[in-house]
Amino acid sequence: MLATPMLATTAETSTPQQSTLPQTAEKPLLGQSVEALTEWAARHGQPAYRGKQLHQWIYQKGIRSLDEVTVFSKKWRAEVKDFPVGRSHIHHRSQSPDGTIKYLLRLKDGLIIEAVGIPSEKRLTVCVSSQIGCPMGCDFCATGKGGFTRNLETYEIVDQVLTVQEDFQRRVSNIVFMGMGEPLLNTSNVVAAVRSLNQDVGIGQRLITVSTVGIPGHIRRLAEEHMQITLAVSLHASNQTLRRQLIPSAEKYPLEDLLGECRDYVNTTGRRVTFEYVLLADVNDRPEHAVELASALRGFQTHVNLIPYNPISEVDYQRPSRQRVEGFTQQLKDKGVAVSVRYSRGLEKDAACGQLRASKATAAIKPKA
Numbered sequence: 001m002l003a004t005p006m007l008a009t010t011a012e013t014s015t016p017q018q019s020t021l022p023q024t025a026e027k028p029l030l031g032q033s034v035e036a037l038t039e040w041a042a043r044h045g046q047p048a049y050r051g052k053q054l055h056q057w058i059y060q061k062g063i064r065s066l067d068e069v070t071v072f073s074k075k076w077r078a079e080v081k082d083f084p085v086g087r088s089h090i091h092h093r094s095q096s097p098d099g100t101i102k103y104l105l106r107l108k109d110g111l112i113i114e115a116v117g118i119p120s121e122k123r124l125t126v127c128v129s130s131q132i133g134c135p136m137g138c139d140f141c142a143t144g145k146g147g148f149t150r151n152l153e154t155y156e157i158v159d160q161v162l163t164v165q166e167d168f169q170r171r172v173s174n175i176v177f178m179g180m181g182e183p184l185l186n187t188s189n190v191v192a193a194v195r196s197l198n199q200d201v202g203i204g205q206r207l208i209t210v211s212t213v214g215i216p217g218h219i220r221r222l223a224e225e226h227m228q229i230t231l232a233v234s235l236h237a238s239n240q241t242l243r244r245q246l247i248p249s250a251e252k253y254p255l256e257d258l259l260g261e262c263r264d265y266v267n268t269t270g271r272r273v274t275f276e277y278v279l280l281a282d283v284n285d286r287p288e289h290a291v292e293l294a295s296a297l298r299g300f301q302t303h304v305n306l307i308p309y310n311p312i313s314e315v316d317y318q319r320p321s322r323q324r325v326e327g328f329t330q331q332l333k334d335k336g337v338a339v340s341v342r343y344s345r346g347l348e349k350d351a352a353c354g355q356l357r358a359s360k361a362t363a364a365i366k367p368k369a
């Protein structure tokens with residue numbers, strides 16, 4: 001379902017690297033507010049209304065180059081035409097029978113990231129990536145197995161949404177930060193992207209979900225932004241010992257500290273926190289785990305999303321049977337926990353949670369003969 005895919009790799013190299021973005025004096029225009037664009041236009045000797053025009057052409061018309069802005073004078077267009085708007089190129093797209101489309105997008109520096117469009121009758125959800133790779137190394141996640149390359153810039157996040165919107169020729173309604181990467185290791189750019197997606201692209205904050213495995217202090221930091229987004233916390237275990245086995249970073253972040261930050265988040269923002277729980281057969285799906293989970297979440301007005309594990313080749317976890325999933329779900333319900341099961345969509349195209357891996361992405365982007 002909305003849980004999704006991730007993964008990106010490099011087109012030319014798989015060697016981790018720091019940002020190789022071109023060092024322009026000014027950042028690309030995508031992701032900037034109308035005020036910032038107005039200032040940009042003023043710095044280039046143009047009147048204030050040019051900022052509004054720029055905003056409209058970038059976010060509504062989806063220009064890729066300033067040369068396309070026909071309302072600008074030819075002379076000025078010629079002057080600014082090489083200034084980067086910040087759009088990616090679709091390197092590859094593949095569609096699952098259920099309509100989910102996975103995109104491999106090529107960035108300015110040649111690196112490839114993934115975004116996924118998940119349509120339903122009423123919604124078009126985009127699953128966006130926040131990093132290239134992920135350093136958190138969760139044991140069940142292909143992204144985690146693939147290492148880390150770099151954080152995405154704000155415009156590279158906003159671009160994913162515009163690209164899916166254009167390709168589907170339909171307004172995006174929902175966004176989930178459940179693609180590749182850990183959003184709270186890139187909090188500044190993620191927060192700026194959320195604000196731009198809200199104010200510039202026009203997507204309600206309540207329809208934007210940021211999913212995190214939890215980084216000490218960062219949920220609190222996010223709370224201070226006072227945004228109306230939905231925070232989803234990837235819990236996956238009902239006690240600290242089990243969590244540490246599945247999520248190496250949990251070693252330095254005891255479960256009770258994580259839950260404490262979540263409580264603070266609720267108090268500061270007035271928003272609920274959702275918990276995600278990947279069900280791994282015979283690892284964390286036993287009745288005693290459900291009982292323990294319900295007790296750990298006591299006092300939270302919350303919703304638990306159970307995600308039956310999507311197999312990856314690096315590890316030999318199994319997806320639990322439907323009966324087991326139903327049993328776990330019922331047990332939580334009996335304890336008064338609101339719960340839903342999220343079978344990932346896009347499995348056929350490896351576009352489901354944690355399924356992509358570098359070799360597949362690389363194979364998919366081989367130049368056509």
Ligand code: SAH
Nearest residue numbers: 141178181182211212213234309310353354
């Ligand atoms: N880094 C963030 C967001 C990206 S992962 C996080 O971990 O929350 C988005 C969701 O996909 C997370 O809940 C993650 O645990 C889940 N996921 C990762 N690998 C998976 C797999 N193999 N099967 C099912 N869900 C998986």
Ligand code: SF4
Nearest residue numbers: 134136137138141144
């Ligand atoms: Fe990173 Fe999330 Fe995968 Fe863990 S589950 S490795 S945090 S993308």
